[in-house]
Amino acid sequence: MCFSGCSVPFSCTLGSGICFRHGLSGIxxxxxxxVGDNCFILHQVTIGSNYGSTKRPFAAPVVGxxxxxxxxxxxxxxxxxxxxARIGANALVVEDVPEGAVCFAPKSLIKVDAEGERT
Incomplete structure (x- = not known):
């Protein structure tokens, strides 16, 4: 299925009860x-294969x-x-995440010069 700005092909496997809380924008x-049952997926999410990688065999994620x-x-x-598991906003996941774990992106770094001004 393809809507404006998203790609969810019929060949993927989606469980029951999946919630695309903000619609399919950018999915x-x-x-x-x-993707397993009862998953909650927000906007701009990619669940993608490693197509084009020269170091690993072709594979795609399995979400519990x-x-x-x-x-x-x-x-x-x-x-x-x-x-x-809980995957936080803007997280980049390239390794397995254990059951019930939380995975999140690093916090932004704010730089301040010697006078206390942001640089």
């Missing part, structure tokens, strides 16, 4: 990806049941996301 799911995926998160390659 990309690989045709080989598997009840996973929360925050806005802008990117889950790439043959990674497994355990059941009930």
């Amino acid at each position: 990309f799911i690989s045709g080989k990806a598997v 049941n009840g996973v929360f995926i925050g806005a802008g998160a990117k889950i790439i390659g043959g990674v497994a996301i355990g059941a009930r």
Whole structure:
């Protein structure tokens, strides 16, 4: 299925009860990806294969049941996301995430010069 600004092909496997809370805006799911039941997915999320990688065999993510995926998160390659894991906004996930774990992007760095002014 393809709507404006998204790609969710019929070849991907989607479980029941998935909630795209902010609609399908910017959602990309690989045709080989598997997403479990009752997942909560926000906008601008990519669940993509590692297509084009020269170092690893072609693979796509497997997302367990009840996973929360925050806005802008990117889950790439043959990674497994355990059941009930929480993926924070703008996280880049390229390794397996255990069941019930929380994965989040690093906090922004604010630089200040010697006088206390932001640089």
